[in-house]
Amino acid sequence: MGPGQRLLLIEPPFYRLFKDTYALVHYPLSLGYLAAAVKTQSDWEVVVFNSDFLPASDPFEAAYFTKYGFTHYQERLHDSSADIWQEIKAVIAAYLPTVIGISAKSANFAAARQVAKIAKEVSADILVVLGGPHPTQMGQEILAHNDIDVGVMGEGEKTLVELLASLEDGGNLGRVRGLVYRQREAAAITAPREFLDDLDALAFPAQFAPEVLHDYQRYPRSAFSRIFATRGCPYNCFFCNSKGVWGKRVRFRSPENVIREMRLLQESGGQAIHFDDDTFGVNPGYLRALVTEIKERGPGLPWSCEIHVNLVTAANIKLMREAGCSRIQLGIESGNNEILRQIRKGFTIEEAKAACQLVSQQGISLETFFMAGFPQENERTLKDTLEVIRSLDCDKVIYSIFTPYPGTEAFEYCRAQHLIDDNYDPSLYYHQSPANHFCPEITAPRFREISEQIEAVVKEKNRLGRLRRKTFPPLTSDF
Secondary structure (H helix, E strand, O other): OOOOEEEEEEEEOHHHOOOOOOOOOOOOOHHHHHHHHHHHHHOOOOEEEEEEOOOOOOOOOOOHHHHHHHHHHHHHHOOOOHHHHHHHHHHHHHOOOOOEEOOOOOOOHHHHEEEEEHHHOOOOOOOOEEEEEHHHHHHHHHOOOOOEEEEEEEOOOHHHHHHHHHOOOOOOOHHHHOOEEOOOOOOOOOOOOOOOOHHHHOHHHHHHHHHHOOHHHOOOOOOOOOOOOOOOOOOOOOOOOOOHHHHHOOOEEHHHHHHHHHHHHHOOOOOEEEEOOOOOOOOHHHHHHHHHHHHHHHOOOEEEEOOOHHHHHHEEEEHHHHHOOEEEEEEEEOOOHHHHHHOOOOOOHHHHHHHHHEEEHHHHHEEEEEEEEEOOOOOOHHHHHHHHHHHHOOOOOEEOOOOOOOOOOHHHHHHHOOOOOOOOHHHHHOOOOOOOOOOOOOOOOHHHHHHHHHHHHHHHHOOOOOOOHOOOOOOOOOO
């Protein structure tokens, strides 16, 4: 590839730092949307590099992340000679981009900084741009790291295209909304970027994947199975900050537009689809309109989603099954009603159990999310969660430990309660980290002991779930 205007978009490593056989085996939608916007609205060459990718990944085990994996992660994160960093350096050197865009969440921010450092080692002239949830929440604080030149706050499609146009036109970044950047050694912040209203106008990420995705041929077709139907979330969970990234006002794609993307994925060899929305359907009216469209005009592929307990009704779940829904995920989080009230889930554990039963009655595979270690927890509330996990009839439990991410309400609450100090290092805290301990009524050793009990129950339950899915497959094919 010769000289020119080149953009390299990078997903930093995370899972591969824990274990050589762990990986993110799908096309990151955030980078896919950005690449599609650049392809359709500029003359820049663009490449997407998912450095956390391998063609296959071992099934994730929570207990591994909390033990051996944590040690491996810390060692590799700070070892610049590790193979993963040399691989990234080789890719950057091969493409030699004008601009590198790195997607960063709080959990992989340390890895994103390492990628930025490597980019500057390859060429000090590369402009390093950081986007994603972490810079959106942290703003100018990311510029404390000298290898990061620009931060994108909020949705990035328009911002990135305008930033590239600005570089072509002399580099006046002050005209581009949604940026933080250095100006004479000080941080400059531009006007906020408005949210996109017309989501139907966005190009489909998978449409350009064969052209832009590094190592495209090594990806299984299942890596292109994910889509969004909405952006934004109307709920207000204590620990989540979706509203800070996407806004609280939900924006909807038309059902017809969603169907067109589903058909594209099918034509590209896809055999199943997963909706990555924070809450599928969002409200009863849109849910029924979208699912009816899938049932009547969809490609006939099995699909899955995460749905809010309050949207689980017999009529909705029946319609979803008839439209090809093969798996439903429910974010229950706690088995204790007082904890559910304090984290603002908007339902009781009795309502959550009833929702699980409705899903199972329709023959749809059920997965549940649970989280332990909220600041308001005590041993009794954790025991309630453990007992609910034991009692639920579901195929899989996704277990995590409460993690306060910078910029969230939960983070500020923990800081006010002196559970977090000024030396807080986000790279040490993720949803299975053994360092996580933010419930003052339980000592750290005791919390780790209880968490390991939950992990063991989850591991056994998931083992039995795998056997059951093999022996008694769901009504529609699972994935």
